[in-house]
Amino acid sequence: xxxxxxxxxxxxxxxxxxxxxxxxxxxxxxxxxxxxxxxxxxxxxxxxxxxxxxxxxxxxxxxxxxxxxxxxxxxxxxxxxxxxxxxxxxxxxxxxxxxxxxxxxxxxxxxxxxxxxxxxxxxxxxxxxxxxxxxxxxxxxxxxxxxxxxxxx
Amino acid sequence: xxxxxxxxxxxxxxxxxxxxxxxxxxxxxxxxxxxxxxxxxxxxxxxxxxxxxxxxxxxxxxxxxxxxxxxxxxxxxxxxxxxxxxxxxxxxxxxxxxxxxxxxxxxxxxx
Numbered sequence: 001x002x003x004x005x006x007x008x009x010x011x012x013x014x015x016x017x018x019x020x021x022x023x024x025x026x027x028x029x030x031x032x033x034x035x036x037x038x039x040x041x042x043x044x045x046x047x048x049x050x051x052x053x054x055x056x057x058x059x060x061x062x063x064x065x066x067x068x069x070x071x072x073x074x075x076x077x078x079x080x081x082x083x084x085x086x087x088x089x090x091x092x093x094x095x096x097x098x099x100x101x102x103x104x105x106x107x108x109x110x111x112x113x114x115x116x117x118x119x120x121x122x123x124x125x126x127x128x129x130x131x132x133x134x135x136x137x138x139x140x141x142x143x144x145x146x147x148x149x150x151x152x153x
Numbered sequence: 154x155x156x157x158x159x160x161x162x163x164x165x166x167x168x169x170x171x172x173x174x175x176x177x178x179x180x181x182x183x184x185x186x187x188x189x190x191x192x193x194x195x196x197x198x199x200x201x202x203x204x205x206x207x208x209x210x211x212x213x214x215x216x217x218x219x220x221x222x223x224x225x226x227x228x229x230x231x232x233x234x235x236x237x238x239x240x241x242x243x244x245x246x247x248x249x250x251x252x253x254x255x256x257x258x259x260x261x262x263x264x
Contacts (some may be wrong), residue, residue: 016176017172038240041237045206045208111246115220119213
């Protein structure tokens, strides 16, 4: 069953715990394992924290839109059909109207350099199957996809 | 999130309860710096048994505490990592940077 959840959030760190709870419940309903649920929560939380800190420069009165959508497994079989149409899983689209991230910021930093900060994008890429970022004239859009790994019979 | 500190011999134990995220990581940073830099405690042990979630800003606070403790020649230890806390430290390749123990007794007994 396809369904989605759309949240309009203030860019305030206090809402992060609320979003984590909602995302966790969504991921459980879709059927993700406990470990995958933790990965999804971490990725979405890091994405929102990055927007608050970098896109909005810690201004807490801005808006972030988060849409969670269950991907359908049976929608397309033609070659070239986008990943999200042939796989079961979850897609998160996060939109903001702040300063766009630079390509350098989206690459993350060298992890051998042990220092505070700069880990968010790395954690998103490590935990999700697809991470894409598109700065658009009207808003910045980050898309995260986690695929559901089915148990073999 | 709630933070409290207590003494066990020469060790200062910081008990953290709740999630550590962008909202409250400045609080844990403040407590760590107060103890390590200002009070110059010789050994600080962070009890993460009741922490279900930690994000990269929480990890950054721990890394900062670790770095300052090294500068001050004090020990900085963690124990009671939940799966989520362990995973985030592994994903950020920091798990081996910290002294991590299973429980408080092990941390206190460490030479």
